[in-house]
Amino acid sequence: MKIGDLTRDQLHQRFAGPGLRTRIGPFVFRVHTPIDRFVTDFSAAYADFPVCDENEISDFRIRVTPAFRRWPWREAQAEFRADGESPFRTFPRRLAMPFAEWGLNWCICSHAHQFLIFHSAVVEKAGRAAILAGPPGSGKSTLCAALLARGWRLLSDELALLDPARGRLFPIPRPVALKGTSIGLIEGLLPHPRIGRVFAPTHKGTLAHLRPPLEAVECQAEPALPGWVVFPTHAENADTRLVPLRKAAGFLRLERNCFNYDALGRTAFDALSQLIETAECYDLPFAQAAAAAEMVDGLAERQLVTGLPLDAA
Numbered sequence: 682m683k684i685g686d687l688t689r690d691q692l693h694q695r696f697a698g699p700g701l702r703t704r705i706g707p708f709v710f711r712v713h714t715p716i717d718r719f720v721t722d723f724s725a726a727y728a729d730f731p732v733c734d735e736n737e738i739s740d741f742r743i744r745v746t747p748a749f750r751r752w753p754w755r756e757a758q759a760e761f762r763a764d765g766e767s768p769f770r771t772f773p774r775r776l777a778m779p780f781a782e783w784g785l786n787w788c789i790c791s792h793a794h795q796f797l798i799f800h801s802a803v804v805e806k807a808g809r810a811a812i813l814a815g816p817p818g819s820g821k822s823t824l825c826a827a828l829l830a831r832g833w834r835l836l837s838d839e840l841a842l843l844d845p846a847r848g849r850l851f852p853i854p855r856p857v858a859l860k861g862t863s864i865g866l867i868e869g870l871l872p873h874p875r876i877g878r879v880f881a882p883t884h885k886g887t888l889a890h891l892r893p894p895l896e897a898v899e900c901q902a903e904p905a906l907p908g909w910v911v912f913p914t915h916a917e918n919a920d921t922r923l924v925p926l927r928k929a930a931g932f933l934r935l936e937r938n939c940f941n942y943d944a945l946g947r948t949a950f951d952a953l954s955q956l957i958e959t960a961e962c963y964d965l966p967f968a969q970a971a972a973a974a975e976m977v978d979g980l981a982e983r984q985l986v987t988g989l990p991l992d993a994a
Contacts, residue, residue, distance in 0.1 A: 685728030695732075696720050700742065702733035706842070706853030706901050708793070710785070711739035714777075716759060719745055722778035726856045726877050726890050729898040741788045745777050763788045779880050779888055782858065786839055789853070790940040796842040796851065797952050798940045803836035803850055804828045806981040809908030810850045812841050812960070813977075814938045817885070820915030820967065823863040826891055827974035830870040833981075835897040836905060845945070845952035848959070849904035854897035856890035864889045866970060907956050909980050910935055913965045913973065921972045923980075924964040931962030 684703060687695070695701040700713035705727070714720060741763055748758040748771040758771040761784040768787040772780045790798055801814035802825035811828070813821040822838055829835055836850060838857040843850055859867055859876070864887070868874050875892035910931055911923075926934075932953060936942055942949045961980070967973035 682732045683728065684724050684730050684732055687724070687732065692720055692724050693717070699735060700744075702735065702737055702739060703727060703730045704733055704901075705730060705785075705855060706837075707851050708740040708789070708853070709733055709737055710741050710743055710788075712743045712745070712781075714745040716745060716747065716774060716777055718775065719759075719777040719781065722878060722890075723781065726778070726892055729893065729895050741785075741792075743781070743784065743788075745781050745784075747774065776880055776883055778877075778890070779858075779883055779885075782856065782890070785855070789840060789842075793842070794941055794944055795844075797845050797942070797945060797949050799841040799843070799935060800839070800938045800940065801841045802838050802857075803841045803852075803905075804833035805836055805850075805905040806833045806978075807985055808905060809981065809984065810836060810905040811909040811911055811977055811980070812850070812907060812935070813911050813913055814841070814935055815912055815914065816938070818915075820913050820970065820973075822858055822860070823866065823915070823970045824913050824965075824967070824973050824977070826857050826859065826863070826867045827870055827970040828977060829857075829894060830867075830872075831974055831978045833978075834900060834905075835893055840940075843907075843952055843956065844904070845948050847904075848952065848955050849906060851904045852897070852901045854893040854901050856892055859889050859891055861886050863970070867891060870971060907960045908984065909977070910957070910960050910962045911965050911977060912963070913967060915967055915970075917968055919966040919968045921967040921969060921976065922965075923976050924966075926962040926964055928957050928962065931960075932957045 700711040744762045748760040757774040759774040802821045835854045836852040877890045879889045881887040
């Protein structure tokens with residue numbers, strides 16, 4: 682059974698009662714909330730994800746609940762807690778969905794040290810994955826969504842999960858967070874975009890969530906081998922081009938985008954070294970997401986046809 686198969690009453694009974702259990706990538710989350718709007722937003726964004734049996738052990742227990750409002754004129758507040766801990770102060774209740782998404786990121790980055798975790802989007806084509814790494818505002822989510830329009834499979838919008846032992850990237854195909862003008866841009870690129878409610882303002886500006894493609898959810902247990910590491914940088918006047926990077930530069934830049942490199946120590950060094958050794962590394966300044974996606978798509982097409990990297994003559 683999928684979350685989208687539940688009726689409105691069933692959803693509210695589960696969320697407000699024992700909590701709704703769902704598998705997202707390699708993790709089982711149990712989400713509890715009495716907030717109606719959050720139930721609607723979450724169940725729409727995660728409609729294709731499976732409902733787990735109530736006896737299945739949860740990796741993370743999430744509670745999104747109303748918070749005490751000290752001043753009557755203040756906007757209604759909510760709080761996020763994971764296994765009794767909270768990474769945030771209270772936040773406006775109408776923004777429960779984006780804060781919950783950031784809270785899930787915090788859960789994984791803080792506790793899932795069986796993986797080496799990078800701040801990046803990840804997409805896959807023909808068994809090879811492109812890691813789109815960069816800080817907030819670099820355009821990686823927009824580029825990720827544009828690649829979905831070209832037939833790439835979504836592994837993740839926000840976090841790359843690398844298994845250090847086997848060198849494979851594990852999917853966690855959660856909703857793609859689109860910001861500002863990217864919302865309308867992606868609506869024009871995808872044939873049937875499923876974009877949820879627009880949240881504004883947040884500390885990251887106007888934001889909306891693109892529902893993961895059904896195929897990505899159905900294949901969320903299938904890992905992929907790294908093929909490319911791409912560092913996108915969006916700028917209005919950029920000359921859109923792929924610039925090959927030396928392996929050493931790729932290692933250092935990807936290490937800076939790693940959340941738990943220090944925690945894993947030698948394991949992280951060895952895993953990242955192996956990834957960089959087998960993957961091609963590129964800078965990608967871009968002005969238009971569609972043009973940038975075409976270039977990344979060209980990497981996969983060239984690999985399929987010739988087996989050669991872009992810069993091989």
